[in-house]
Amino acid sequence: MAAKGFPAEIERLRDEIRAHDRRYYIEDAPVISDTEYDRLLKRLQDLEAAHPGSVRPDSPTQRVGGGVATDFKSVKHAVPMLSLDNTYSADEVRQWHERVVKLLPKSETPAFVVEPKVDGLSCALTYENGLLIRGATRGDGEAGEDVTPNVRTLKNVPLSLSGRAPSRLELRGEVVMYQADFEALNASELKAGREPFVNPRNCAAGSLRQKDPKITAARRLRFIAHSFGVWEGGKAVESHTGFLDACAGLGFQTNPRWRKNGIDALVDFFDQFRELVIPNLPFGVDGVVVKVDSYAQQKMLGFTAKSPRWAVAFKYPAQQASTSVDAVEFSVGRTGTITPVAKVKPVFCAGVTISSVTLHNFDEIARLGLKIGDRVMIERAGEVIPKIVKVVGSSKGGREIKAPKTCPSCGGRILKEEGFVAYYCGNPSCPAQLKRTLLHFASRQAMDIQGFGEETVDQLVDSGRVSAIADIYSLPKEDLLKLALWKEKKADNLLAQIEASKNRPLSKLINALGIRQVGEKTAESLAEGFSLDELAAASPEDLRRIPEIGPVVAESIVGFFKAPEVKGLLAKLKKAGLNFKKMAPSAPAGSALAGKTFVFTGELSGMSRDEAGEKVKALGAKTSSSISAKTSFVVAGDSPGSKYQKAKALGVTILTEAEFLKLVNP
Ligand code: IVH
Numbered sequence: 001m002a003a004k005g006f007p008a009e010i011e012r013l014r015d016e017i018r019a020h021d022r023r024y025y026i027e028d029a030p031v032i033s034d035t036e037y038d039r040l041l042k043r044l045q046d047l048e049a050a051h052p053g054s055v056r057p058d059s060p061t062q063r064v065g066g067g068v069a070t071d072f073k074s075v076k077h078a079v080p081m082l083s084l085d086n087t088y089s090a091d092e093v094r095q096w097h098e099r100v101v102k103l104l105p106k107s108e109t110p111a112f113v114v115e116p117k118v119d120g121l122s123c124a125l126t127y128e129n130g131l132l133i134r135g136a137t138r139g140d141g142e143a144g145e146d147v148t149p150n151v152r153t154l155k156n157v158p159l160s161l162s163g164r165a166p167s168r169l170e171l172r173g174e175v176v177m178y179q180a181d182f183e184a185l186n187a188s189e190l191k192a193g194r195e196p197f198v199n200p201r202n203c204a205a206g207s208l209r210q211k212d213p214k215i216t217a218a219r220r221l222r223f224i225a226h227s228f229g230v231w232e233g234g235k236a237v238e239s240h241t242g243f244l245d246a247c248a249g250l251g252f253q254t255n256p257r258w259r260k261n262g263i264d265a266l267v268d269f270f271d272q273f274r275e276l277v278i279p280n281l282p283f284g285v286d287g288v289v290v291k292v293d294s295y296a297q298q299k300m301l302g303f304t305a306k307s308p309r310w311a312v313a314f315k316y317p318a319q320q321a322s323t324s325v326d327a328v329e330f331s332v333g334r335t336g337t338i339t340p341v342a343k344v345k346p347v348f349c350a351g352v353t354i355s356s357v358t359l360h361n362f363d364e365i366a367r368l369g370l371k372i373g374d375r376v377m378i379e380r381a382g383e384v385i386p387k388i389v390k391v392v393g394s395s396k397g398g399r400e401i402k403a404p405k406t407c408p409s410c411g412g413r414i415l416k417e418e419g420f421v422a423y424y425c426g427n428p429s430c431p432a433q434l435k436r437t438l439l440h441f442a443s444r445q446a447m448d449i450q451g452f453g454e455e456t457v458d459q460l461v462d463s464g465r466v467s468a469i470a471d472i473y474s475l476p477k478e479d480l481l482k483l484a485l486w487k488e489k490k491a492d493n494l495l496a497q498i499e500a501s502k503n504r505p506l507s508k509l510i511n512a513l514g515i516r517q518v519g520e521k522t523a524e525s526l527a528e529g530f531s532l533d534e535l536a537a538a539s540p541e542d543l544r545r546i547p548e549i550g551p552v553v554a555e556s557i558v559g560f561f562k563a564p565e566v567k568g569l570l571a572k573l574k575k576a577g578l579n580f581k582k583m584a585p586s587a588p589a590g591s592a593l594a595g596k597t598f599v600f601t602g603e604l605s606g607m608s609r610d611e612a613g614e615k616v617k618a619l620g621a622k623t624s625s626s627i628s629a630k631t632s633f634v635v636a637g638d639s640p641g642s643k644y645q646k647a648k649a650l651g652v653t654i655l656t657e658a659e660f661l662k663l664v665n666p
Helices: 007-024 035-052 088-103 178-191 202-208 213-217 240-250 265-282 293-303 362-368 431-442 454-462 469-474 477-481 488-501 506-512 520-529 532-537 551-562 564-576 607-617 642-650 655-666
Strands: 072-074 111-118 121-128 131-137 143-145 166-176 221-232 259-261 285-290 309-313 320-332 337-347 352-356 373-380 389-394 414-416 421-425 597-601 622-624 633-636 653-654
Touching: 007 035, 035 143, 088 285, 088 293, 088 309, 111 166, 111 221, 111 265, 121 202, 121 221, 131 143, 166 178, 166 202, 166 259, 166 477, 178 202, 202 221, 221 240, 240 309, 259 265, 265 285, 265 655, 285 293, 320 389, 320 431, 337 362, 337 373, 352 389, 362 389, 431 454, 431 469, 431 506, 469 633, 477 488, 506 532, 532 551, 532 564, 551 564, 597 642, 607 622, 607 655, 633 642, 633 655, 642 653, 653 655
Parallel strands: 597 622, 597 633, 633 653
Antiparallel strands: 072 143, 111 259, 111 285, 121 131, 121 166, 166 221, 285 309, 320 337, 320 373, 337 352, 337 421, 373 389, 414 421
């Protein structure tokens, strides 16, 4: 709108320059050259000089305004600037999601927004009645530094808001320098004989914290909006996506973002984001931020002292790091196996500080050619435990790693089975073994006794209160209260957990017993075939009636239940009231293929073998990887293997893929 008495050209020029700023800085699609732009700006400056009364604070000429120096005065934020909780694995994000779902009423299904975690400097911009009145750094979150003259020079920060602006707005975002601008700046710094900047983030930080805003202005910084502290008046926003859209309408640059429904879609997206999105972003990114989209839901979730519960940052783990091996220690596993563990100089890798790395066994040490004192490359991929990939430098005085002669936990004799790589402790009552046994027993996949973790197990075993599994079920509360730092509430919680574990399905209990060769899946099949009393009395032949039980597993089970201490354990567990009952088969007995066993060989054209397996399981059948006379059907895809011959020899029914499909989709 042209003010009366001044040439209309002034306001036209301002609008034109703002539009070019927008094209250049926000849309990344300039339509004029820098020289043409400078000419427009010069023309405006001349006109304003001729008509001083026309000058307004939001004119593009006022970005570097009147030689005002930045004073870095402390300013208190209207609302504290919090930080985000960091996660480093899909599992942690899933845990976050579980908490979100738990905290929301059942009727609320959250949708999520994924956007880049911008690696810049947090800043807050305050607008009153549409005009930029302040820019402040984050500082300690409560108060930051006033950098108003500097943020005014950022060309993608509107000095006045367009559209239906809130009457009061405190907008938050990151100040960044694009990689390309950073490289250009460094090239000219080098040419001028000056030290180059370390990275775009440091450079942006240094550029924003300048006394002279002219220096900031020359640095091409940008502001990317991602949240707000205050939003009063204007268009009401009800979701994060709504907020981002409104910001764009007001003239701000915002993050690209993706809306996802459901945790699986969300987590699946992370890989794509890393591979396809991040490499194409012009600014530095150190992960992604996930936010619950709906503000109503955000409000229900609220905040912890430091961060919102409705948002989480997911950082992509760096993969490798180098460090050196200071020592090798030996840990004793549940079955007595001695595992060498390298103690390394603490190093930050994939989001965690690593100070010890398993070496698995002595063959691994030989394969790596590892000596104490060597420099090594370690690797950690997501949730996977860290490992040593290779030795990258041997030290002169490197010491050889020797197997211990006695158990590091109980001093018992160390044995090595002929033909096996592992050394093990031969003492059946070795406390290290007992601790591992108890931890496994109480673990989530087994009896799921929460609060029965490493610390508790250490306390219970070291104080002599637990010396066998069954002792868990006869722990008096008074004994718990005698342990260091145990209070009424903690003891009650643990006892309630122990009580609840008595009702776990039999499959969990079988898994919890820790029978060699019997994992979660086998435990399930066993629990569907036998009660625990039946299982304890089963012969190898009885066991082998279950399709996936072969001779080795059958022997291991029979051997386990033969031991007198196991008999004693079962008697005590039964007396304690644990659930020994056989489980109902996972598919109802009347299902079309109940009791049948399928083996797949060769490649199927319409689906993966896993999918085919899921199909038959849904119909009550089982799958197996090996053929026996008990196999009901062999499904032969393209170029079937030796299983096809074996099926023929045993007279097992062989189905083509088409026949199989008819059977499962009648
Ligand atoms: S939302 C409660 N969104 O990361 C904080 N923050 O560690 C809500 N950051 O201080 C902020 N990218 O400065 C949000 N897309 C994004 C972000 C982002 C970077 C910064 C922010 C915050 C820090 C948290």
